[in-house]
Amino acid sequence: MFQKQEGGVVAAKGFYATGLHAGIKKVKKDMALIYSDAPCAAAGTFTTNIVKAAPVKWDMAIVHERRKAQAIVINSGIANTCTGAQGMEYCRQMAEKTAGLLALQEEDVLVASTGIIGRQLPMDKVTAGIEHMVSMLGNTLEDGTLASEAILTTDTYPKTMAFSFEIEGKTVTLGGISKGSGMVHPNMCTVLSFLTTDLNISAELLQEALLEDVKVTYNMISVDGDTSTNDSVLLLANGKAGNRKITEKNADYELFCKALNKINVYFSKRIAGDGEGSTSLLEAKVVGAKSKEEASVLARSMVSSILTKTAITGRDANWGRFLCAMGYSGIVFEPENVDLYFASKVGKVQVVSQGMAAEYSEEEATQILSAGEVSVIADMHMGESSAAAWGCDLTHEFVKINAEYRKK
16 A cells, blocks of 8 residues: 655655755754745644744744745754744744745745754854755755755654555655654654655645644654654645545545554654664553553553663563553553563563563563563553554663763
8 A cells, every 4th residue: 555665755746855064063964955846735733842942933823824835944953942032033034045045935934943952043054054955956865865864963863754655546655754862752733854745635634634643653752751842743745646635534535644644653663762872662552441542641651751761771571660650640540450561573471460470481571672672562451442652761871962962
């Protein structure tokens, strides 16, 4: 049904991108530009942190009031947060400069930033970077890769994905790039995701699809428990696939929702697994819950706990940490009914049976927990609902990275 494609954010028809080093950071790439050669329906979800970055405020106004855009300009290294009226003016200037060079209106340009809070952007470097990027825009794999590299902060690798599927005999492509490694505990709707598709769909349905999917993807990850001031997921749809415009929740809409979930799950797992200093992706699965909502709360509580994270760091089958995390989640359940399992590519072992220690080999459990991706499965025996959440282990390197963050 879904065919993987190269190009990431430029895989869909009509999209172009690039990235470069403008001088905001000392060495690494620090600016990216995404552009559609046709107007787009625009959707977005944003941090619920009361302290919101200037670009978040700029984008919220465009997404909620205009519901259309055609370009996204991004910088990394400086978050443009807690920068007052000057920060908002710099957002406007970034949009104005980009729009002028691409023959757009400044309201057609979304803006995103990530990096250190409280610093003002060096606008001479930013505007020069925009000028260079407009002349560099392309739609090759290399162009998409440049953009994916330029949005990173403490990430250890770029995150990019695209795939295609068919609607009414037309090939539709959905692609994107994402970043996130630290300050990750999203309540949207530091995570940034930029998604592009050539699907023809109304802005209203595009926004609804994104809002619903974020609940079970980005909002189900946690690296360190900190909700960023800059969290944003932006989705542009330019309609160039040529399908009849989706204006109601029919089978075509449901297929798109499945595609959106597929790419957002991919990015969510990559972000969680790339947590600062992490060595393992931690997945918590809750099955047999009363409702999807209860399962989600229980799963997220497990991946958010510092003690469950350190248990994974030590490859320690300390299952009490996980039951404890579920117990303070706010969800009412019978501990005596819970079964708990550890699983990975190495195997699967039951460590709790009806709320008590099961008979298992500590050596086998340690081997299972030593894999790069580890699952903790909790069967509540209360219903038919399930949910998954993603996090990572917590290492000494996490402290080092964050203690030295502003010095780099």
